Amino acid sequence: MKTVVFKSKMKWAALLGLVLSIFSLVSHLFLARYTGRYLVEHRPQITIFTWRPIFETSDVLHTNAKFMRLWGPVKSLGSLMPLANPRGTYKAPGLKHNGFVFVKIRGGFHEIRNAISDIVAISRLLNAALVIPELQSTTSSKGVSSGFKSFNYLYDEDHFVAALAKDVMVVKTLPKQLKVAKKNNDVPVFTVRFSTSPDFYLKSVLPMLKQHRVVEILVPDGGCLQALLPPVFEEYQRLRCRVAFHALRFRREVQELGTKIVRRLQSSGRPFIVFDPGLTKDALAYHGCAEQFQDVHTELMQHKRKWMIKHGVIKGNLSVDSVQRHLNGTCPLMPEEIGIVLRAFGYPQDTIIYVAEGELFGGQRLMIPLHSMFDNVVDRTSLTTIKELTAIYGHEDFSGSLSHPLPPVVSEEMRIAAWKKSGPRPWPLPPPPSRLKYQYNSEGWWGWVAQSEREPQPTIMELRTQAHKLLWDAIDYIVSIEADAFIPGFDRDGMGHPNFASLVMGHRLYLNAATKTFHPDRKTIALLLEEVRSHLYQANRTWVASVRKHLTDSLIKGLTEAAANSKPLSFLSHPVPECLCIRRSSHLSQNSSSNATNIRDNIAMGVEYRCPEGMNGSKVSHLESYEEEDLEESDDISSKFFQQARMSAHAVETNMKDVQLEDQDENEGGER
Structure with a gap:
């Protein structure tokens, strides 16, 4: 009787365990089904950010001479104040102008910023209305979010227009008729060099602007107006300051994140x-600093320098003494x-x-x-x-973002048809071909260096990363x-x-x-x-x-x-x-x-x-x-740093001498 009762309890326990297991499995499937897609988003919220500050002291004295030497302002420059407002007669732009200037800007962050301030000054010089510049690195074809046109991917478009209302008429798009002319390539296009003089715009661009009512300017190298202008153009220099330091405000999401990091x-x-x-690779290659690395990065820099020499970007030898250039301050x-x-x-x-x-x-x-x-x-x-x-990237489509194109798909019918059309076979049959070898995986990710003088075309993901780098x-x-x-x-x-x-x-x-x-x-x-x-x-x-x-x-x-x-x-x-x-x-x-x-x-x-x-x-x-701190007077921080290094070196040297003495004693004992 006891045996039957025990077996009955075992059955009920087994049944209960089975029911709990099924319930647990269903719960996990339910959670995976409805919450799995949010796990990645919520995981970083466990910690605010990864930095955990380490401080030797709990507080810092902000009043002593040493603190002022390290962090305090430069006294002799304390009387300088920013003033970019016009200082003489300065007319606001009128409704009547010579036409529209449409601009495409290539390059990185600093090149874009220089180019925008220059093109605003050029628009005022030509008495033209400026269409919001197009940044080539942030167009939709580069894989960025379709929620941004181009300029507003990086900067606040509305603030840009409002801040320059008294300097240049800025419009967001061309009139309908001029749009059609641009689409039909009936618009004169000027590719301007770095540091172009105002005379070029007044003598070459202005007549075409008056004739066609619109010109397109391509800016490939950043600054498109010479930096030093004659005294008669001094107000244009202050206009550059108003553009760069006041009108160019970053997009709200970017500005808020930057401010959050500062806080x-x-x-x-x-x-x-x-x-x-x-x-950066380009800067190191241009200035001949490849030998500072002595690894695959040296090869990549030399390849880039070779390309620069071939295209006339630099004049000089491929191999240079990087050590000497470093001593000369070039690197x-x-x-x-x-x-x-x-x-x-x-x-x-x-x-x-x-x-x-x-x-x-x-x-x-x-x-x-x-x-x-x-x-x-x-x-x-x-x-x-x-x-x-x-979050600052916006919604991006990853459907076409494969890093490299896949090989073409060949069906079985296509294989049979190709086999029948290939004609008689040699005997004996040659060995089967090796697997397809693509350029991007031939020698690692830098394999193209040995195969081609050109760098491979960037993929959508790489173009998108370049746009992200601007942010x-x-x-x-x-x-x-x-x-x-x-x-x-x-x-x-x-x-x-x-x-x-x-x-x-x-x-x-x-x-x-x-x-x-x-x-x-x-x-x-x-x-x-x-x-x-x-x-x-x-x-x-x-x-x-x-x-x-x-x-x-x-x-x-x-x-x-x-x-x-x-x-x-x-x-x-x-x-x-x-x-x-x-x-x-x-x-x-x-x-x-x-x-x-x-x-x-x-x-x-x-x-x-x-x-x-x-x-x-x-x-x-x-x-x-507070009194100025004597620069020659030793302080605890730097003295401790270099003193510890000297003590460590001295300890190593002493240990080496002890080891040499022990070895010498052993040798002498062996000789005896």
């Missing part, structure tokens, strides 16, 4: 510095070198460093030394979630402008023109000239580093003082060098003196020595125009309450 960086209550490496400063310089200047290990343009050519391995010197090295990916980044650069641009300090690794692009970092430095100079913006001379830094190359992390106090003096001097002297080297190629990289004025404050008038220094530095930059009365505030600088 997250500032949430710790500590200042942060932005570092822009400037390591960029590597992240490791920037890290050593910043530690020598006195920035502590827990300094927050935001890396702009984080897609380095050469890979993230180049950032390893910088990460070892600073604990809080971040970029936009570590301060945002995947959902936040993908990434826009985010980095917002963060760079708001940073407490900025330092570039390189300031030239793949055409020898000022790059992203140059635009950032020009914008920071315009908005607040006194902010900490370093302009390191690459040649001087390279020679300083070469002096201690054999003991790079064991520098003495004299060397540290030399680095500090150079970086401190670069805050002022770098502006003079930018006026001589960058401004002739890009006005926005140094909008001085046209777009700045001198503010006379009561504080400066009381301190004669400080006032004399300020006037001397400002006049050296060419700024002599006095700000209007409304801008002459009585803001007292809080820097005068």
